[in-house]
Amino acid sequence: xxxxxxxxxxxxxxxxxxxxxxxxxxxxxxxxxxxxxxxxxxxxxxxxxxxxxxxxxxxxxxxxxxxxxxxxxxxxxxxxxxxxxxxxxxxxxxxxxxxxxxxxxxxxxxxxxxxxxxxxxxxxxxxxxxxxxxxxxxxxx
Numbered sequence: 001x002x003x004x005x006x007x008x009x010x011x012x013x014x015x016x017x018x019x020x021x022x023x024x025x026x027x028x029x030x031x032x033x034x035x036x037x038x039x040x041x042x043x044x045x046x047x048x049x050x051x052x053x054x055x056x057x058x059x060x061x062x063x064x065x066x067x068x069x070x071x072x073x074x075x076x077x078x079x080x081x082x083x084x085x086x087x088x089x090x091x092x093x094x095x096x097x098x099x100x101x102x103x104x105x106x107x108x109x110x111x112x113x114x115x116x117x118x119x120x121x122x123x124x125x126x127x128x129x130x131x132x133x134x135x136x137x138x139x140x141x
Contacts, residue, residue, distance in 0.1 A: 010049045012093070017041040018086065023077035037077035038085040040093055045070040054101060061100040072096075 023037035044050065044058050044066065059066065066072050074096070076089035 012042065012047075012049060012097075013090070015042060015047055015049065016090075016093075017043075018089075020082055023085075034082070036080065036082045036085055037075060038082060038089050040072075040074045040089045042072045042093065043070055044072055058097070058100050062096065065096075 017040070019039045019041070020035035021037045021039065022032065022035055044055050047055065050058070058072070059070070062072060065074070072093075074089050074092055076085040076092065079085045079088060
């Protein structure tokens, strides 16, 4: 499986496609003049830095962020400058890849403590008694 240090040593920047558009974020009067929004596209199937196993994992876990061409699309427009948005979107990309390739912990099934069964049965008994007390007494013969 993938080691976290191995991921950090790979330079995915050569495989990014970065585009810049006008942002709807902060910027005041200046916002309509500059392209501060950064969109990062990374084509997973075409990547030479990922193994087939890693590509499969990413395609499965990030399917909501991947289009039909296999492009992982991330955007950032929260900062006022293009450079900061670029840094932020690249940082988000690495975090996303790292989380997606991290192996899931195996769940260890546990048994509920006996007190919980006892408590549940006691509550049932009390509720039953309460309902029995509501009933009118049986007529005498």
